[in-house]
Amino acid sequence: xxxxxxxxIAEKGRRDSILKNMAHPYTRHLMDSIPKIKDTGFLxxxxxxxxxxxxxxxxxxxxxxxxxxxxxxxxxxxxxxxxIEPSHFAFCHLYEHGNLPKEITxxxxxxxxxxxxxxESILSIKSLRTWFPIRKGVFLRIANYVKAVDDVDLEIQKxxxxxxxGESGCGKTTLGESILRLTKETQGEVLFNGLNMMKLNSTKxxxxxxxxxxxxxxxxxxxxxxxxxxxxxxxxxxxxxxNIKRIERRKKIERVLNEVG
Numbered sequence: 001x002x003x004x005x006x007x008x009i010a011e012k013g014r015r016d017s018i019l020k021n022m023a024h025p026y027t028r029h030l031m032d033s034i035p036k037i038k039d040t041g042f043l044x045x046x047x048x049x050x051x052x053x054x055x056x057x058x059x060x061x062x063x064x065x066x067x068x069x070x071x072x073x074x075x076x077x078x079x080x081x082x083x084i085e086p087s088h089f090a091f092c093h094l095y096e097h098g099n100l101p102k103e104i105t106x107x108x109x110x111x112x113x114x115x116x117x118x119x120e121s122i123l124s125i126k127s128l129r130t131w132f133p134i135r136k137g138v139f140l141r142i143a144n145y146v147k148a149v150d151d152v153d154l155e156i157q158k159x160x161x162x163x164x165x166g167e168s169g170c171g172k173t174t175l176g177e178s179i180l181r182l183t184k185e186t187q188g189e190v191l192f193n194g195l196n197m198m199k200l201n202s203t204k205x206x207x208x209x210x211x212x213x214x215x216x217x218x219x220x221x222x223x224x225x226x227x228x229x230x231x232x233x234x235x236x237x238x239x240x241x242x243n244i245k246r247i248e249r250r251k252k253i254e255r256v257l258n259e260v261g
Contacts, residue, residue, distance in 0.1 A: 005051075006054075006057065006062040012089050013089060014088065015086075018088065033047065041134045052065070053082075071093060079091040120194070124154075130148050131146065131150070152175060167198055234250075237252060
């Protein structure tokens with residue numbers, strides 16, 4: 001297998017050899033970023049910095065700016081190939097100078113803040129139903145229904161997360177759309193922070209939707225190739241905050257993009 005960073009091979013060899021003796025600092029940090037059950041209560045390990053732009057590949061090791069063990073030569077000269085063991089190679093200047101990558105210690109790992117689940121419900125659903133009519137005949141009379149969501153009850157407390165799992169086509173997406181009233185064929189009660197979503201008019205519904213977000217699963221259908229990233233991210237701000245100034249809008253977009261890297 002090959003461990004690649006920014007389009008270049010950092011380490012290559014047999015899988016068992018690499019996992020047993022990770023040679024490149026990037027490989028070690030990458031593997032340490034994998035969540036483990038025993039690390040519950042600690043923040044997820046991450047690698048500081050971001051991957052360089054694909055149009056900004058210079059000389060030297062491309063991982064050097066993010067590497068805690070980088071030397072001056074790392075940013076100036078491409079790393080040659082060093083043999084760790086037969087059929088296991090690493091591209092890292094540390095081996096030229098006899099300095100082996102340091103073990104990643106977990107002594108300084110930051111404990112995650114205590115997660116508190118409040119008793120107050122943020123979302124309460126009772127007898128939610130979304131049936132789509134099946135029409136047949138010349139007069140398109142209703143012959144039957146597709147019961148996409150059928151008599152669903154659930155409650156979500158503040159500070160908690162609910163994962164809805166099911167096979168494709170079982171109604172997960174339709175349930176989310178029904179909660180947001182994105183489908184018309186919906187009956188039941190949906191309380192969001194005490195407000196009955198089913199009884200809100202279009203004006204009040206639009207105001208409360210800025211507190212409820214849905215991520216559509218089809219990027220080709222939900223992201224327009226004719227729009228810039230700035231316009232796509234800022235579209236929600238323009239829709240829900242009509243009076244926001246252009247400069248403030250751009251600052252919010254930049255802050256959000258920086259947060260997600």
